[in-house]
Amino acid sequence: xxxxxxxxxxxxxxxxxxxxxxxxxxxxxxxxxxxxxxxxxxxxxxxxxxxxxxxxxxxxxxxxxxxxxxxxxxxxxxxxxxxxxxxxxxxxxxxxxxxxxxxxxxxxxxxxxxxxxxxxxxxxxxxxxxxxxxxxxxxxxxxxxxxxxxxxxxxxxxxxxxxxxxxxxxxxxxxxxxxxxxxxxxxxxxxxxxxxxxxxxxxxxxxxxxxxxxxxxxxxxxxxxxxxxxxxxxxxxxxxxxxx
Amino acid sequence: xxxxxxxxxxxxxxxxxxxxxxxxxxxxxxxxxxxxxxxxxxxxxxxxxxxxxxxxxxxxxxxxxxxxxxxxxxxxxxxxxxxxxxxxxxxxxxxxxxxxxxxxxxxxxxxxxxxxxxxxxxxxxxxxxxxxxxxxxxxxxxxxxxxxxxxxxxxxxxxxxxxxxxxxxxxxxxxxxxxxxxxxxxxxxxxxxxxxxxxxxxxxxxxxxxxxxxxxxxxxxxxxxxxxxxxxxxxxxxxxxxxx
DNA sequence: GTCCCTAGCTTGTTTGGACAAGTTCTGTGC
DNA sequence: GCACAGAACTTGTCCAAACAAGCTAGGGAC
Numbered sequence: 001x002x003x004x005x006x007x008x009x010x011x012x013x014x015x016x017x018x019x020x021x022x023x024x025x026x027x028x029x030x031x032x033x034x035x036x037x038x039x040x041x042x043x044x045x046x047x048x049x050x051x052x053x054x055x056x057x058x059x060x061x062x063x064x065x066x067x068x069x070x071x072x073x074x075x076x077x078x079x080x081x082x083x084x085x086x087x088x089x090x091x092x093x094x095x096x097x098x099x100x101x102x103x104x105x106x107x108x109x110x111x112x113x114x115x116x117x118x119x120x121x122x123x124x125x126x127x128x129x130x131x132x133x134x135x136x137x138x139x140x141x142x143x144x145x146x147x148x149x150x151x152x153x154x155x156x157x158x159x160x161x162x163x164x165x166x167x168x169x170x171x172x173x174x175x176x177x178x179x180x181x182x183x184x185x186x187x188x189x190x191x192x193x194x195x196x197x198x199x200x201x202x203x204x205x206x207x208x209x210x211x212x213x214x215x216x217x218x219x220x221x222x223x224x225x226x227x228x229x230x231x232x233x234x235x236x237x238x239x240x241x242x243x244x
Numbered sequence: 245x246x247x248x249x250x251x252x253x254x255x256x257x258x259x260x261x262x263x264x265x266x267x268x269x270x271x272x273x274x275x276x277x278x279x280x281x282x283x284x285x286x287x288x289x290x291x292x293x294x295x296x297x298x299x300x301x302x303x304x305x306x307x308x309x310x311x312x313x314x315x316x317x318x319x320x321x322x323x324x325x326x327x328x329x330x331x332x333x334x335x336x337x338x339x340x341x342x343x344x345x346x347x348x349x350x351x352x353x354x355x356x357x358x359x360x361x362x363x364x365x366x367x368x369x370x371x372x373x374x375x376x377x378x379x380x381x382x383x384x385x386x387x388x389x390x391x392x393x394x395x396x397x398x399x400x401x402x403x404x405x406x407x408x409x410x411x412x413x414x415x416x417x418x419x420x421x422x423x424x425x426x427x428x429x430x431x432x433x434x435x436x437x438x439x440x441x442x443x444x445x446x447x448x449x450x451x452x453x454x455x456x457x458x459x460x461x462x463x464x465x466x467x468x469x470x471x472x473x474x475x476x477x478x479x480x481x482x483x484x485x486x487x488x
Numbered sequence: 489g490t491c492c493c494t495a496g497c498t499t500g501t502t503t504g505g506a507c508a509a510g511t512t513c514t515g516t517g518c
Numbered sequence: 519g520c521a522c523a524g525a526a527c528t529t530g531t532c533c534a535a536a537c538a539a540g541c542t543a544g545g546g547a548c
Contacts, residue, residue: 005502031527039502041503045529060510060511061508061509061529062509062511063510063512064511179473180468181466197441198427224426228423228424229421249532283532286532286534287532303500304499305500306540
């Protein structure tokens with residue numbers, strides 16, 4: 001059973017997404033919502049904090065909260081799984097391991113994965129297609145303790161994230177991402193079917209388990225025009241502290 | 245004066261950034277922190293919520309909170325003000341308006357800015373340099389009601405965000421961003437000094453005021469290799485997702 | 489020695505109250 | 519008609535308490 005505040009958040013979100021609360025409209029005040037749901041004001045505040053973090057509503061002290069948009073930026077679960085995002089968007093997604101080998105970590109990798117240089121890691125090169133078109137080239141390095149689980153996966157596994165969750169109970173909870181643009185190298189160009197030197201969107205990321213243990217370090221290159229990252233920054237606590 | 249929880253958050257952040265609480269180390273428990281600062285547990289929870297949103301610490305019910313990383317992602321600042329991010333990073337930043345003209349909004353622009361097609365807007369083309377090197381080309385469309393304020397700005401204004409805040413009290417509080425890679429067009433290549441067809445990092449963004457009123461719509465193109473977006477997604481903080 | 493199970497600790501959820509800080513609207517005085 | 523003071527409302531901060539849910543280490547059974 002979800003906690004009370006989450007259910008209230010779901011209800012409010014549905015009202016916004018369904019157009020009942022149109023963009024620009026004020027939300028009912030906390031007092032009103034508290035009375036309506038028969039909960040304390042603190043619980044309502046937790047519920048609207050969820051919506052604020054999703055960028056759906058904005059707030060200013062003293063004024064009523066306002067609906068900012070109807071498009072909810074997906075929570076980070078989707079970010080880690082290309083496959084799940086694609087499926088949710090109605091695309092057919094396939095994956096193929098091009099190469100895979102064990103080796104020892106270099107100094108930079110070791111630092112990112114919280115290992116010592118020379119520790120064993122598993123390097124995987126994976127090509128992913130969206131509706132049959134090659135779209136994403138992943139160069140992933142898994143920490144040694146994950147290697148056996150990854151090696152057991154079939155070469156055409158669609159969603160690695162999901163597979164590891166189901167087989168190991170592993171949840172990739174926190175991530176750090178670096179996004180920039182690079183020119184396609186020879187291998188990139190050949191596998192993604194683009195011109196060498198052409199634009200690619202690069203996403204480098206570290207994923208860690210819920211305990212804060214780094215699990216994988218990946219360099220993902222997207223074919224230009226195939227994928228866009230959408231970021232909505234509304235962050236409640238982060239955003240609105242005026243500078244002094 | 246900052247609120248109590250913000251000061252406690254600052255103190256904890258400093259301890260993490262300063263290495264006093266190394267990566268992987270557990271935070272003191274809420275009870276201990278509450279006693280140490282002589283505040284209620286709820287206040288401590290607000291403080292650590294800030295750090296969680298910044299991706300510095302992780303938490304699981306039942307276990308102590310753990311330090312996840314030492315780098316605070318620039319996310320919010322970067323996305324909103326190129327100038328302020330650059331200055332904070334120790335770079336010298338300059339800007340130059342290349343062209344500026346009033347016109348009427350097309351259908352797509354109007355939709356993004358919450359206007360009707362044909363409403364007046366102000367289009368500005370601006371080139372920005374980092375330590376003297378051309379790095380960013382901004383094509384910005386301002387809603388008509390902002391045009392007078394923007395036109396009053398000097399052509400070499402460094403930080404438009406700050407200038408509009410100081411002259412108008414305008415705060416760009418919420419934003420939505422689309423990030424992808426594109427090939428440099430002729431104009432892009434000439435102004436940024438790169439090869440035509442080469443990789444550029446494109447950031448398209450809508451910025452709205454605190455009231456949820458869209459203020460500007462911009463297509464920013466960064467020279468590859470000059471800038472990287474760093475995003476850290478912790479639960480409930482900043483959400484990112486790829487889409488088409 | 490090994491395994492399991494529980495006691496105690498830690499974080500998560502919720503209540504209800506109080507005051508501070510900021511906004512909005514109303515009405516009065518000019 | 520307009521400007522300004524204030525009342526009423528709304529969100530932000532903080533407190534003290536209770537119980538639920540989940541984790542960890544240590545002790546007892548085998």
